Amino acid sequence: MRYIISLLLASTALPAAILPAMAEVPRVVTDIPPVHAITAQVMGDLGQPELLLDRGANAHSYQMRPSQAASLADAGLVVWIGPEMTPWMERALDGLSPDVPRLGLLAAEGTHLQEYGDISAHDHSDDDHAGHDHGHDDHDHAEEAKAEAHDHDHDDHAGHDHGHDHDGHSHTGVDPHAWLDPANASVWAGAIAAELSRLDPENAATYAANAEAAKAGFAALDAELAATLAPVADKPFVVYHDAYGYFASHYGLTVAGSVALGDASSPGAARLRELSATVAGGGALCLFPEGQHDPALVTQMADGTSARIGAALDPSGSTIEPGPDAYGALMRALATTIASCLNG
Template identity: 45%
Template sequence: MKARALLLASSMLLSASAAAAAPEVVVSIKPIHSLAASIMKGVGEPKLIVEGAASPHTFTMKPSNARAVEGADMVFWMGPGMEAFLKKPLEALASDATVVELDDAEGLTKLPFREAGAFEAHEHDDEGHGHDHEETAEDDPGHDDHAGGPAEDHHHDHGEFDTHLWLDPMNAKAMAAAIEKALAEADPENAEAYAANLVSLNGRIDALDKEIAETIAPVKDKPLVVFHDAYQYFENHYGVRVVGSVTVSPEVMPGAERVQEIRRKVQELDAACVFAEPQFEPKLIQVVTEGTDARSGTLDPEGATLTEGSDLYFDLMRSIATNLKACLSGA
């Protein structure tokens, strides 16, 4: 019994030592924080910058966020196309940290912004006059008016592709692999744990992928309109029929003419549902659906309403699938 107790105590000390030796990791947004937390399970806990119901599209850094970035050994973010607010703080505060831009991960499927049909074009604004504000925000979905600095600091940093990459589970696996590789290189003592956690995470994502495909199979051909064009990867992977968006960039609210145009398109396309997002004004969806047969629902592509942690990615993807099914089936 004494030998077993000593062995247990030794094991606990080794675990505590490994956790203490883990790098200080900071992650920008909830979906990739969830992936990082899964890879670091049993080793350490990554810190999250965009907490609670905040959106990376409109986020402003707080002093506590700046301190976290300054003290980080490693920072994971999507890149300037998603978190424009983080570009300058990383340059100023994270000079000693390893910064991993996950929109550069190997094996990603990347889709260009859409500018046709019922999707708002990038080249003009709602009212047809004044191009500067509309083009800046829509060409750069992560643009934040509070971030400071001229718009061109963020303009077309990495080409015109949609940065909501995690909504394709295969992209999530590619980013998880990049996270595991970076952590193992920075912290070789815990490399085996990171590798084992990646295997476990990939298995969970594969099971989730099958579950979601089965959930939405009965309704995936029904037309729907989303609040902003954030769901291409989900659509592309699962064959969902999104026929338009109210706005391309959620930080730029559409004008009255755009709202009327979308309402007409909802009627013309016989859209079954129009979806809001929890961080933004839901009354806008009521205006768009008024006088149409479309139902309304809510989708949360960034996990604003969900609790951060290793399960968030799975909760996020399931919530999109179940909310799509509920609205499109009329449940």
Template identity: 45%
Template sequence: MRPVMRHLPPSVVAAILLAASPALADAPKVVASIKPVHSLVAAVMEGVAEPALIVRGAASPHTYAMKPSDAKALAAADLVFWVGPELESFLDKPLKANAKKATSVELLEAPGVTLLDAREGGAWEAHDHGHKHDHGHAHGEGHGHEEVNTHVWLDPANARAMVAAIAEALSAKDPANAAAYTVNAGRTARSIDALDAELKAALAPVAGKPFVVFHDAYQYFEAHYGLNGVGAITVNPERRPSAKRLSEIRARITGLGAACVFAEPQFEPALVDTIVDGTRAKKGVLDPEGAELKDGPGLYPALMRGIAASLKDCLGS
């Protein structure tokens, strides 16, 4: 970078680099699987090109079915960013069949991403966040992906590591715009740091209060901010929980005095009504993927703020 540019704000540097680049029209065709991943990719690509998104709107990767337009996007793609087959299982075979020329980037494998073991059963011990696995390119010995929680973006430290991996993959595929990707990645990482500090302050007053979630999507968020999730209504959101599971969760709510039970916009809210009936727990909604948020670079911070606000509003009232 030229010496005079070191003294300019990052946004100005990015604008200069983008204006000077002759290769914007030749930017790679990029596809992202789910909205949080798409948001981070879009932030790194801002000003260069816009990535395509597969799982749109309120759809869930747990229940998604590929459309012909998705197959067409994969066939044209140069890069595909996804968490991995453990989360987006619907994408595993189409990537092999349709995205033959694309580089596939599994962000669960990104250097610096810390993984947490999936929790067993519907009721957990307080602050049971499993074992951490600092991830370079392999897990700890004997540790398979099927054993980990895949909602890695809900830890801001993981989001920063994902941004770095996204920028590296884009730069390798598109060296002409590498400087712009680097500047955008730096700006995005700094914004995640500021967001993290904001959320830590906001959530500190409710850190010890027990709550129940619809499914175990929030372990990374809980662990990072010291929150007290005590159970999930369902282990697999694609399957309705058994009567035994519902009875166990109700006992957990009563025994621990759980303050809130949280539904999700993508799944059946009537289950939450059944769970809280006859208890003192209140109902709330948490959204781990931004179902009702606008796609793009702003979705990730809005998603994280939305989860924090829902937790604070329900647990703090």
């Protein structure tokens, strides 16, 4: 009798032993809060992506802790903006996990890219933006960014020489703050779903459905923000650094200038004099500091003028609670902060 029972148990266990193991949901690591939020929406209940950037930290010059480096090395997929935004992450990826699949969102097909400097062109409008070709046919710089991005086949990460230095976070060429255009958030949701489906085909339908739900949410968010910002589109303002080109372009806002070109750069005397003259002449109704930077320059520039000082802007969402809702919270905070000051 015992022999028969043993045979029955063995026979029922045998199929499980010879069946292929079910694919696991990839362990996903992301760089900055908006990327983490979009990825979390696509993954849904299947898993939680990890966010490397600590709350309140500077995305351009972050230093990972050993535990975070270990997480990166053990990742099944890395979703990030690209080396233009987080050069420290490129070095870590090439050193710690050269063979881990990585999805650089600036190189995702359909991403709308623009160059630094577009922020002060003063000719952006919703109609102009609506006519943008998101296939990049007219954007040579977009193709250059794609050429520089890591190959999505993941065969040549090791020893890959990018031929350019991102350490200084140069403020020429492609502006990496592309998440501030909600159309890009929709494109990226689709790209993330496609990559997750490639790695985890058993859950492909769930990833696709989650991405479609995310896109619908981004469209509703876009309409909401457009209504908030339309009344102040022609009112000029000054920002702390040149990170708002996509946001200004998409919503037709009028940015009179930026105090500094980048997070890591200090404004020159000539630049400050020129911008101060603009503010003193009534060329900016509001000046917006950023939480990671000393507001003294903004305060000094506004002194003795009619310009108002708005609340601090947070373009990367570094002060917002991470999670799937963080992207909407980030974008709403920018829109309401800007509109509140400009409306007086």
